[in-house]
Amino acid sequence: MENIPASGDAGVPDGRCVEALRGVALFAGLENRVFDRLAKIAERRDCLAGTTLFRQGDANTPFCILVSGQLSTYRTAPDGTVTVIDVLHPAGHTGLSAVLTQLPVLMGVETVGSATVIIIDGAGLRALLPEEPSLAGALLRAEAMVFRSLVLQVCDLKLRTTAQRLGHYLLELAPDKASKSATMRLPFDKRLLAARLGCRQENLSRAFATLRDLGVETSGSRVVLNDIPKLRDYSVAFDTP
Amino acid sequence: MENIPASGDAGVPDGRCVEALRGVALFAGLENRVFDRLAKIAERRDCLAGTTLFRQGDANTPFCILVSGQLSTYRTAPDGTVTVIDVLHPAGHTGLSAVLTQLPVLMGVETVGSATVIIIDGAGLRALLPEEPSLAGALLRAEAMVFRSLVLQVCDLKLRTTAQRLGHYLLELAPDKASKSATMRLPFDKRLLAARLGCRQENLSRAFATLRDLGVETSGSRVVLNDIPKLRDYSVAFDTP
Numbered sequence: 024m025e026n027i028p029a030s031g032d033a034g035v036p037d038g039r040c041v042e043a044l045r046g047v048a049l050f051a052g053l054e055n056r057v058f059d060r061l062a063k064i065a066e067r068r069d070c071l072a073g074t075t076l077f078r079q080g081d082a083n084t085p086f087c088i089l090v091s092g093q094l095s096t097y098r099t100a101p102d103g104t105v106t107v108i109d110v111l112h113p114a115g116h117t118g119l120s121a122v123l124t125q126l127p128v129l130m131g132v133e134t135v136g137s138a139t140v141i142i143i144d145g146a147g148l149r150a151l152l153p154e155e156p157s158l159a160g161a162l163l164r165a166e167a168m169v170f171r172s173l174v175l176q177v178c179d180l181k182l183r184t185t186a187q188r189l190g191h192y193l194l195e196l197a198p199d200k201a202s203k204s205a206t207m208r209l210p211f212d213k214r215l216l217a218a219r220l221g222c223r224q225e226n227l228s229r230a231f232a233t234l235r236d237l238g239v240e241t242s243g244s245r246v247v248l249n250d251i252p253k254l255r256d257y258s259v260a261f262d263t264p
Numbered sequence: 265m266e267n268i269p270a271s272g273d274a275g276v277p278d279g280r281c282v283e284a285l286r287g288v289a290l291f292a293g294l295e296n297r298v299f300d301r302l303a304k305i306a307e308r309r310d311c312l313a314g315t316t317l318f319r320q321g322d323a324n325t326p327f328c329i330l331v332s333g334q335l336s337t338y339r340t341a342p343d344g345t346v347t348v349i350d351v352l353h354p355a356g357h358t359g360l361s362a363v364l365t366q367l368p369v370l371m372g373v374e375t376v377g378s379a380t381v382i383i384i385d386g387a388g389l390r391a392l393l394p395e396e397p398s399l400a401g402a403l404l405r406a407e408a409m410v411f412r413s414l415v416l417q418v419c420d421l422k423l424r425t426t427a428q429r430l431g432h433y434l435l436e437l438a439p440d441k442a443s444k445s446a447t448m449r450l451p452f453d454k455r456l457l458a459a460r461l462g463c464r465q466e467n468l469s470r471a472f473a474t475l476r477d478l479g480v481e482t483s484g485s486r487v488v489l490n491d492i493p494k495l496r497d498y499s500v501a502f503d504t505p
Contacts (some may be wrong), residue, residue, distance in 0.1 A: 156397055
């Protein structure tokens with residue numbers, strides 16, 4: 024694992040880091056003072072594809088916010104089986120629950136392609152929270168949002184078949200949900216997609232075959248949805264609320 | 265649905281409510297002032313079996329902490345299929361993410377048997393947070409813990425078979441994890457257990473049959489684990505970290 028330091032030069036925030044922090048949606052509305060304090064314990068980092076930000080079980084891991092690119096969060100069973108919990112897109116974040124509980128982190132995190140992240144030191148963040156109620160409020164809301172997305176994922180896993188989960192996932196990717204059809208690219212490879220959906224790769228292929236009758240065409244990473252309403256009916260969307 | 269008011273008589277906290285709040289683990293270490301302020305927006309309530317505390321999609325729902333008994337949290341798909349997200353034991357809690365995001369609540373909540381709950385008004389709680397950093401800190405940690413339990417449930421659903429999930433669930437119920445065997449009662453009926461594990465009732469019966477070879481005997485709600493180490497090996501425990 025790489026060691027992830029807090030900002031090297033204490034007290035001198037990196038200008039690019041302050042700018043990146045201001046662009047993070049979950050921090051919208053924070054006072055300038057808070058951004059300056061955060062920048063002193065944060066670092067903006069450009070990572071190559073496949074960079075491990077932290078490993079499952081690591082202690083003292085940081086809070087990590089994705090600025091660009093994608094991150095996968097995963098867990099490994101004692102028998103070596105790996106499952107992907109989620110694939111994060113900007114401005115997704117990870118590591119907050121380990122920072123707040125001071126427990127070893129549950130999920131390993133690595134970049135899918137090249138990615139830019141903001142790394143915020145855990146101990147520094149914990150020290151800021153009692154002094155900056157607006158920051159605590161922002162993090163309470165951020166935690167609540169990721170909790171909601173996991174609740175929906177649990178429902179997805181309990182109620183839907185793999186083909187329905189795939190259909191639902193493709194619908195989420197569609198740029199315009201109101202239109203009849205859509206053409207898009209899968210944002211990552213099918214191995215990772217299978218893990219994200221909680222199935223084996225052969226089941227993913229079968230799921231794509233099932234969806235063919237519902238107007239879903241694939242060729243490599245290119246996907247065409249020819250009949251979005253039909254796909255939506257099949258996938259039993261039961262999203263918010 | 266029942267209407268859930270904040271404490272009726274503003275400014276006069278109910279003594280039993282203050283006492284109940286002081287007993288809640290997630291509030292441990294809060295100042296007396298904070299307990300008094302919480303009690304003014306909280307109500308301790310004894311509920312009969314099958315009482316609906318709130319329904320999926322309700323707005324302005326409260327934060328609900330379980331003092332005794334059990335609560336089930338569930339979601340219903342448009343086709344009417346119900347899935348149980350979790351069955352909460354004391355001092356489990358629910359509704360916090362809806363309070364913090366001010367979004368409709370994702371899960372319906374009802375009592376399994378008779379239960380006692382503390383109901384904290386959402387708007388009142390949001391108003392307290394900026395003024396009471398120790399309360400915000402306590403809720404940040406509480407959210408982080410429920411997030412972690414959902415991460416483990418997602419892994420469970422993605423990596424384990426139904427029989428493994430059942431084995432893991434029974435191991436969690438065992439009073440003494442270090443001993444070779446255990447006898448216990450299922451805390452709720454098998455219909456609810458199947459929903460909690462994300463399977464149909466017939467699959468639950470098959471899962472119990474599979475576990476018979478691993479020393480799991482059942483008779484009604486009574487369960488005997490004759491070989492905990494063997495069951496643990498089979499169930500591929502990959503818990504924290």
